[in-house]
Amino acid sequence: MIRGIINYSHYLLGEAIHKGDTVIDATCGNGHDTVFLSKLVGETGHVFGFDIQDKAVNNTKERLSENQLTNTTIIKDSHSNFIHHISVDKLTRLGGAIFNLGYLPGSDKSIITRSESTILAIEGILSHMKQNGIVVLVVYHGHQGGEKEKEQLLRYTRLLDQKQFHVLCYGFINQKNDPPFILAIQKRN
Ligand code: SAM
Numbered sequence: 001m002i003r004g005i006i007n008y009s010h011y012l013l014g015e016a017i018h019k020g021d022t023v024i025d026a027t028c029g030n031g032h033d034t035v036f037l038s039k040l041v042g043e044t045g046h047v048f049g050f051d052i053q054d055k056a057v058n059n060t061k062e063r064l065s066e067n068q069l070t071n072t073t074i075i076k077d078s079h080s081n082f083i084h085h086i087s088v089d090k091l092t093r094l095g096g097a098i099f100n101l102g103y104l105p106g107s108d109k110s111i112i113t114r115s116e117s118t119i120l121a122i123e124g125i126l127s128h129m130k131q132n133g134i135v136v137l138v139v140y141h142g143h144q145g146g147e148k149e150k151e152q153l154l155r156y157t158r159l160l161d162q163k164q165f166h167v168l169c170y171g172f173i174n175q176k177n178d179p180p181f182i183l184a185i186q187k188r189n
Helices: 005-016 031-041 054-066 079-087 115-128 144-156
Strands: 020-026 044-053 073-078 096-102 133-137 165-172 182-186
Touching: 005 031, 005 054, 005 096, 005 133, 005 165, 005 182, 020 054, 031 044, 031 073, 031 096, 044 054, 044 079, 054 073, 054 115, 073 079, 079 115, 115 133, 115 144, 115 182, 133 144, 144 165
Parallel strands: 020 044, 020 096, 044 073, 096 133
Antiparallel strands: 133 182, 165 182
16 A cells, blocks of 8 residues: 555654654644654653644643653744754754644644744754654645745755755645645765
8 A cells, every 4th residue: 555644754754763862853733743753762762842832832742641751852942943952962863853844733824834944954953863864844735835835845855965865755646635745855874
């Protein structure tokens, strides 16, 4: 079977990220990916989750607590400031990150991810990430402002040096209503 978008994003993370790694959930939202990553890196690893909305931070903390997961730090700040929140020892173990772009489902549709901060965060993460680490972007683009972010991200990722990074685009090209797709960036060794 061909994997769906969320399933494939988790598959990619599962292949590249190991127990004991540090990972970033760059857009916590309701915390689904944070829970997934927390289980993936295990007790010796750590997840740093970022979101700019109180509601997302609270929802994520609640979901983690329901699952009794404690290897996480949830921060109300932009992912573009991630470097100020992660200690050097944890940064050296950075295995990857996920970005779920767009707006928080069931919430204010004007609070969206924007290409400027998204790209700033990706650049920082790529420069600190371990070899073979992965950044997975789930690109939702059907909302107002989404098309611009999508175009800027495609332009940015197409220009990444192929000697340093593998860049993958995965999506369903016959689906209606602007379906999300994946951009994944793996650091080559
Ligand atoms: N992965 C989430 C989940 O499992 O529910 C869904 C994430 S939702 C599509 C996108 C989130 O990105 C929103 O909660 C929004 O507040 C957040 N966001 C927007 N700009 C951000 C930024 N600069 N830094 C961190 N989070 C941001």
